[in-house]
Amino acid sequence: MYANIIIDISHEMVDKPFQYRIPPDLEPEISVGIQVEIPFGAGNRLRKGYVVEVTETAEFDIGKIKDIAGVAAHGVAAHSRLIQMAWWLKERYGSTMNQALKTVLPVKQKVKPKQARFIRRALSPQETKKAAEEAAAKHYGARERLLKVLVDAEELPYEVAVNQMNLTGATLKPMVEKGMITLEAETVFRNPRIGGDRTSSGVELNREQREAVEDFTGRYDAGIRETALVYGVTGSGKTEVYMEMIAHVLEKGRQVIVLIPEIALTYQTVLRFYRRFGSVVSIINSRMSAGERYDQFERAKNGQVRIMIGPRSALFTPFSDLGLIIMDEEHETAYKSETSPRYHAREAAVYLAGLCRASVVLGSATPSLEAYTRALDGQWRLYRLSQRAKRDSRMACVHLVDLREELKQGNKSMFSRKLLEAMEGRLEAGQQTMLFMNRRGYASFVSCRSCGEAVKCPHCDVTLTLHFGQKLVCHYCGYEVKSPDRCPKCTSPYIAGFGTGTQKVEEMTKKMFPKARVLRMDMDTTSRKGGHEEILSAFAQGQADILIGTQMIVKGHDFPNVTLVGVLAADLSLYSPDFRCGERTFQLLTQAAGRAGRGGLMGEVVIQTYNPEHYSIDCAARQDYETFYRQEMVYRDMLRYPPGFQLLAIMVSCKSEEVLSAAMADFGRWAAAAGQPGSMGEDAGLKAEMIGPAQAPVYKVNDIYRKILYLKHENYDILVKLKNCMERKSRKASWYQQVMIQYDFA
Numbered sequence: 001m002y003a004n005i006i007i008d009i010s011h012e013m014v015d016k017p018f019q020y021r022i023p024p025d026l027e028p029e030i031s032v033g034i035q036v037e038i039p040f041g042a043g044n045r046l047r048k049g050y051v052v053e054v055t056e057t058a059e060f061d062i063g064k065i066k067d068i069a070g071v072a073a074h075g076v077a078a079h080s081r082l083i084q085m086a087w088w089l090k091e092r093y094g095s096t097m098n099q100a101l102k103t104v105l106p107v108k109q110k111v112k113p114k115q116a117r118f119i120r121r122a123l124s125p126q127e128t129k130k131a132a133e134e135a136a137a138k139h140y141g142a143r144e145r146l147l148k149v150l151v152d153a154e155e156l157p158y159e160v161a162v163n164q165m166n167l168t169g170a171t172l173k174p175m176v177e178k179g180m181i182t183l184e185a186e187t188v189f190r191n192p193r194i195g196g197d198r199t200s201s202g203v204e205l206n207r208e209q210r211e212a213v214e215d216f217t218g219r220y221d222a223g224i225r226e227t228a229l230v231y232g233v234t235g236s237g238k239t240e241v242y243m244e245m246i247a248h249v250l251e252k253g254r255q256v257i258v259l260i261p262e263i264a265l266t267y268q269t270v271l272r273f274y275r276r277f278g279s280v281v282s283i284i285n286s287r288m289s290a291g292e293r294y295d296q297f298e299r300a301k302n303g304q305v306r307i308m309i310g311p312r313s314a315l316f317t318p319f320s321d322l323g324l325i326i327m328d329e330e331h332e333t334a335y336k337s338e339t340s341p342r343y344h345a346r347e348a349a350v351y352l353a354g355l356c357r358a359s360v361v362l363g364s365a366t367p368s369l370e371a372y373t374r375a376l377d378g379q380w381r382l383y384r385l386s387q388r389a390k391r392d393s394r395m396a397c398v399h400l401v402d403l404r405e406e407l408k409q410g411n412k413s414m415f416s417r418k419l420l421e422a423m424e425g426r427l428e429a430g431q432q433t434m435l436f437m438n439r440r441g442y443a444s445f446v447s448c449r450s451c452g453e454a455v456k457c458p459h460c461d462v463t464l465t466l467h468f469g470q471k472l473v474c475h476y477c478g479y480e481v482k483s484p485d486r487c488p489k490c491t492s493p494y495i496a497g498f499g500t501g502t503q504k505v506e507e508m509t510k511k512m513f514p515k516a517r518v519l520r521m522d523m524d525t526t527s528r529k530g531g532h533e534e535i536l537s538a539f540a541q542g543q544a545d546i547l548i549g550t551q552m553i554v555k556g557h558d559f560p561n562v563t564l565v566g567v568l569a570a571d572l573s574l575y576s577p578d579f580r581c582g583e584r585t586f587q588l589l590t591q592a593a594g595r596a597g598r599g600g601l602m603g604e605v606v607i608q609t610y611n612p613e614h615y616s617i618d619c620a621a622r623q624d625y626e627t628f629y630r631q632e633m634v635y636r637d638m639l640r641y642p643p644g645f646q647l648l649a650i651m652v653s654c655k656s657e658e659v660l661s662a663a664m665a666d667f668g669r670w671a672a673a674a675g676q677p678g679s680m681g682e683d684a685g686l687k688a689e690m691i692g693p694a695q696a697p698v699y700k701v702n703d704i705y706r707k708i709l710y711l712k713h714e715n716y717d718i719l720v721k722l723k724n725c726m727e728r729k730s731r732k733a734s735w736y737q738q739v740m741i742q743y744d745f746a
Contacts, residue, residue: 001027003068004053006097007040016097017052019059020068030054032080035072048072050101052083079318081355088351094723094743095341103341104316117158117185119172121150131180142171150181158183205244209237212383213244219381220248220359227350229330229375230363232385233395233623234594235558238363239269241385242326243276245361250277250306254323254358258309259345261332262552269328270309277307284310284317312337312345315352322356325349330362330371331587342744346371365594366587366625369632370643396565396596396603398621400612414508419566419606426564427516427545431601433564435548436592437505437572446472446483450492455484461700466497467524477702505548505568513546521549554592563603565596570609570617579641579746582616586628589620640689645712647746648688648719650726651696653706654739663735664693664707670729671711674722686722688713719745 004017020038022030030036032051040047046069058065086100095103121128132147145165149156161167175181205213212230219226232238246256260269274281282296282305299305300317308317312335315325327335327349335345346362353360362371362380375382388394401416411417426433446466447454454463457474464472470483487495506520521535532552539547540559547553554565567589574585589607597603609617619628637644650667654660674686689712696706713719723743730736 001030002055002058002065003030003036003051004055004059005036005038005049005068006052006101007038008035008048008050008098018049019065021062021065022054023067026068026071029071030068033083037069037072039066039069050083052087052097081352082316082318084355085316085348085352089341089343089348092347092720093341093343093745094727099340103337103343117183118155119146119150119158119161120155120182120184121153122179122182125151128180142167143175146171146175147180155184203240205240206237206387208232208383208385208387209241209244212241212385213248215381215383216245216359216361217248220252225353225357225359226381227353227360227362227374227379228381228383229367229371230361230383230385231367231372231375231625232363232365232383233388234365234591235388235390235395235598236365236385237388237390238328238365238385239272241383242328242361242363243273246277246307246324246326249323249359250280252323254321255300255319256307256324256326257314257317257319257322257349258307259312259314259325259327259335259349260309261311261329261334273307273309280304280306282308284308284314286311286313312348315345315348322352322358324358325353325360327360327362329364331364331366331368333584340742342742344745366590369583369629369636372629373633373643390598390600394597394602395623396593396605398593398605398607398623400617400621401606401608402612403608403610406608414505414568415512415566416606416608419608420512422564422604422606423513423546423566427513429563431563432539432542432544432559432561433546433566434553434559434562434592434595435505435509435546435566435568436554436588437502437548437550437568446495446497448487448490448492449494449496451487451490453487453489455488455495459700459703461698465501467501467503476698502548502550509546509548516546517544518546518548519544521547521553523550526552551588554588554595558598559595560598561601562595563597563601565592565603565605567592567605567607567609570607570620571611574611574614574616579636579639582614582632582635585614586616586620586625586632589617590623590625593620593623640712642746645714646716646719648711648713648723649744649746650709650711650723651706651742651744652708652739653704653742654735655704656738657705659735659738660705660707663730663733663739664709666733666735667709667726667730668693670726671709671722674725686718686725688718688722716745 001022003020003022005020006017018038018040030051032054034051035048036051037046038049039045040049044066082104083101086097086104089095089103090097090100123131128147129151132144132151135144135147142165146156146161146167149165161172172181172183176183216228230238230241232241242258246258249256258269258273270281270283282299284293284296288296296305296308297318300308300319303320308314308319327346330346337343337345346368349360352358364371367375371380374380399418401418403416406416413420415423423433446464455472456463457477457479459479460474460476462474462476464474464479464481466483467473472481472483473479483497484495486493502520502522503524506518509516509518519535519539521532525535526532535547538544542561570585570589573588574581576584578584593605593607596605607617607621611617612621615631616628619625619631633644636642641647652660652663652667654663668690671688671690674688691710691712693707693709696708699705711719711722713722726743730741
């Protein structure tokens with residue numbers, strides 16, 4: 001028997017299977033997905049690798065095929081389905097197979113099991129009592145104390161015996177030898193703490209919710225496995241629809257993955273699912289320890305967990321019979337990986353469901369244009385929820401405030417008069433307010449009023465952000481420095497912070513409302529484990545009147561006592577260098593507006609902007625997705641952007657600007673040549689529209705320069721072939737070893 005193995009080296013030159021002979025004594029242990037150790041290269045240095053195929057056919061000279069050295073001692077076995085998934089990620093998104101394997105194996109190695117030890121009584125109660133009396137007669141005090149406890153208790157935790165009863169191994173060993181006690185251990189899973197008890201069995205659905213659930217379950221029972229989009233306004237009860245669908249799939253004996261975009265959403269989401277389904281629910285996220293993550297996957301393998309909730313890495317839970325993937329807030333950018341392979345969880349979920357004969361249900365109040373277009377075209381099923389689920393819950397009243405007019409009337413504060421008045425009213429009424437600012441820190445940048453120079457990071461092509469305590473921080477590489485008293489360029493003393501971040505908003509809010517209890521939620525306050533849960537739990541329990549935060553506070557949370565949402569600067573995301581900036585702005589503002597008035601009280605939203613006429617802001621204020629979709633699609637079609645066209649970005653980075661320029665010139669030449677009539681072989685007919693090469697929006701990060709080449713085509717498969725063409729050619733280039741290349745399908 002032979003095994004084809006991917007070597008555990010992240011280098012394109014070894015990104016292919018190598019064949020090894022399976023020694024007869026290892027045959028029972030070798031299967032697809034097992035991590036093994038093999039002799040590699042001329043020096044036969046032991047390397048680790050993953051078995052991707054087992055075969056009886058030798059593909060090379062048998063005399064030159066080496067033997068597998070052994071199975072990796074602490075390796076995690078990959079399910080064969082995950083190997084298929086890794087191969088698909090590699091081919092579709094461009095990466096090494098090893099990078100793809102590490103993506104689908106969120107836990108890279110086995111973690112030492114956590115064990116609970118017990119001292120168990122081996123005698124009858126009467127015999128134990130007699131042994132205690134004998135120990136007392138011989139003045140064996142420690143033995144006597146233990147035996148007296150074991151008369152009434154059959155077992156005792158080992159830690160209690162050692163820490164509270166001062167027993168030692170020297171005391172216990174002779175008792176074991178005499179048959180008085182036994183020492184036993186059992187594996188204990190490190191489970192995440194989930195508060196609350198199982199309390200609900202479901203709620204009464206309204207007509208739209210019921211129709212969606214009945215259509216889904218009917219088609220599921222008929223064996224139809226498809227992708228569906230639940231498009232429902234904020235507060236329309238999408239989660240209740242998910243839970244009814246999940247309950248139906250669980251009744252069929254199958255398992256479910258629930259994807260949420262951010263860790264910040266875990267707290268409330270998991271609580272709702274746990275109250276409905278109990279201990280079969282578990283979570284996975286990057287804040288958990290390696291041991292906790294490993295144990296959750298082990299529990300999923302052995303059937304203790306049937307619903308796994310988490311960000312995109314939860315997609316690779318090793319369920320044996322996956323029946324449904326739910327993807328909440330499918331429009332969120334967090335579902336797109338920022339490292340190779342730069343996959344999108346939505347597309348990966350659809351592919352995985354195809355492998356497992358499972359269904360996919362996407363949900364959003366502001367669907368991505370890609371998802372909504374597919375639903376309108378009939379590729380995916382569409383369920384609409386047009387009304388809020390609670391009868392006493394109405395859509396919030398939204399006010400657009402033109403900050404230009406505020407400035408004309410002498411208001412230079414970050415709070416408009418309308419927002420201040422509304423906040424005062426909420427504080428008097430004992431209701432809660434959320435203030436949304438899409439920027440953390442104290443001020444956005446520090447610059448000189450004399451020469452106009454902004455203080456920039458020496459390693460990145462960005463300005464430093466001012467944080468509380470006069471600390472300047474680069475949000476790209478982490479560089480920190482004390483804010484200067486004088487301009488580094490012209491030595492002028494007229495240097496100060498400009499713009500506003502969440503820390504500055506918090507400070508100003510406390511000044512304006514000294515009696516208000518204020519919480520702040522951003523990357524700085526939630527960086528430690530459990531930070532999200534602490535802040536959200538405190539706010540949910542009414543321990544604060546005002547919650548200030550970045551976009552993590554406006555997504556998916558349900559606080560019945562929040563009746564006011566203030567958006568302090570709606571324009572911040574509108575002019576970012578991204579063709580989706582209008583879509584992102586609309587989604588953020590609509591989601592923010594959806595946080596107000598989710599209980600029985602009427603909600604109010606104040607959106608402050610310098611550009612109230614922009615269609616994305618105007619449509620968000622009116623909660624009008626359909627109008628926004630039509631307007632945005634006009635621009636996308638005119639400019640030949642997704643979803644009508646497909647877009648491939650080839651990003652190259654290098655420490656040398658000269659080498660980078662040479663590499664990008666070659667990429668541009670290859671892309672142009674691939675579409676020429678004279679192209680031969682695999683490159684023929686790969687003509688695509690080309691933009692660039694150009695500098696990345698942030699040209700330098702951590703002393704590394706970056707450039708991008710964009711390729712557009714209506715056919716995704718053509719772009720995949722172009723990507724493969726670029727990979728082949730670049731491996732032969734002289735600069736190949738000096739650059740890092742990433743392929744990103746927008």
